Amino acid sequence: MDPTLPVWARLHARREWVVFAGVAFVTLVLVPALAALPSEGSPIRLPGHLIPLFGKFACYAIVALAVDLIWGYAGILSLGHGVFFALGGYAMGMYLMRSIGAEGVYRSELPDFMVFLDWKELPITWWGFQHFAYAASMALVIPGGLALAFGWFAFRSRIRGVYFSIITQALTYALMLLFFRNDTGFGGNNGLTDFKRILGFPIHDPSTRIGLYVVSVAALLGAYLLCRYLVVSRLGRVLAAIRDAESRVMFCGYDPAAYKLFFWTVSAMLCGLAGALYTPQVGIINPSELQPANSVEMAIWVAVGGRGTLFGAALGAVAVNWAKSWLTVAFPDLWLYLLGALFIAVTLFFPEGFAGLARWKRS
């Protein structure tokens, strides 16, 4: 690839842009149209329950992009990205709780769980969350800020490899314990739920769901282009160089810690975005999102799809979750074994994931 080309040409060749436009058309136009336009009972009408499911997949795909950005391109395996996802989800959940108003079970301006705990006023942490714009920016700022602080210490201390992964795993576990406590002030183990509306629209209304789905897919496509830009820019190539020969990068005059920190923080913010889009579509956010296993699963999506490819990671997230939503119904006890077997099989036989398989077939 010639680094003197204009930006759009550096991102993708013409043929790849056609594929991208095709995917955008199907997901942004065709799917919502099929869900809304044909009359009820028509064979081409998309069942209404699929829309929030697809929206959820889009959120997971954004997470996969975020994980791939640092794992595939910087060689940093995070087993704690669930933290950033959950924090984004909680920020949006707090807005949704606040916009229930006095329509909760206890007819109080305070969220139900606070009334239940006999709290008399809103804790400081909840101030401002009645404003959508504030909550939306917090969904990015809080995960980003935590990642920045955590990464600053970790990368300055040159913690890498498996040690870094273990610390991220501990981070998500610690946060899970924290969020389980009622005193923390985010609804304890029940989390935040019973949402009624978002920006004034009734949250269970089919048209609201289509709207959320469209926003999620648009966010996914935007996140993809952002990540693609980052990895083809000189910045991204410095990052990949750090993965291959960190000392050479330093002796070229780059500060590897600053580069890792930048990508790490962007990655966390993308997860926050995904979490914020996820909560209104799923209707609940609770500490189970912080389980260490959830974060491990995120890494599996990327491994299965093919790391260092971005589109492979996103497809991996959709494919694994599609399989999950089907298999957890068909064989509820077997799902974790199947996921583990899939991970082992991919690692052993297709170390580059599905995307690598496609590339291998072409050549």
Next chain:
Amino acid sequence: MEALVTPEASAARGMHAVETGVVDTRQGVILYVEGLTVSFDGFRALDDLSLYLDDGELRCLIGPNGAGKTTLMDVITGKTRPDAGKVFFGNTIDLTVLSEAQIAIAGIGRKFQRPTVFVGHSVFENLELALRGDKRVRSTLFARLSGEEKDRIDATLATIGLAGERELRAGLLSHGQKQWLEIGMLLVQEPQLLLVDEPVAGMTHRESDRTAELLISLAGEHTVVVVEHDMEFVRKIARKVTVLHEGRILAEGPMDAIQNDPRVLEVYLGA
């Protein structure tokens, strides 16, 4: 040494207090190493070592294994911190308080013993990333290669004989080609001081001859330090040779004098 102005303040200013092309060499000396001591678990890798490099000279550093050659390189480039002693780049830049990246920006380039290139990138991209310029995150995010820079890379590709491998992934190069690519990466970085660790290891005779020519042509405009085991190669390029032994300087002088120095013969050739 009143010539050494201690710039504690400049060190505290951080990354971009150091810029390329501001090395003060008015005394004619580009590198001062004084009383340098480095120990690892009680083993003295460098023992009260002092060394001065004149601006523009080509110096060969030889010595048996464990003499401290690589440790000295590590200290100069910020990889290892000394237990005692001073290392100044020009009159004003204290290298013992700077990070590896800061030292590279100040104008010291290093070629490793084992060729270290970015194996996932093309030969061209390797040079692009090494190119002298702003190495901060913000500027690399929006960096575009200018026509001038592109020409510079192409000229360097011709110099290192890799013009035909421009788009090849660096991981696919032969050992000797990787060595050359790494030297090319040093060249586009435009350092004033080049530290070159075993440049001809794994090279054929012809490649080694070309490397010798290249290093000789670089001296003058740059200061070049070559660490090498291959005595034939050292004889080919050496003006002045420094012999290290057990972390100290054993002898220093022109190649002929060194070759006939009985102390050098004893430790180096085991005679």
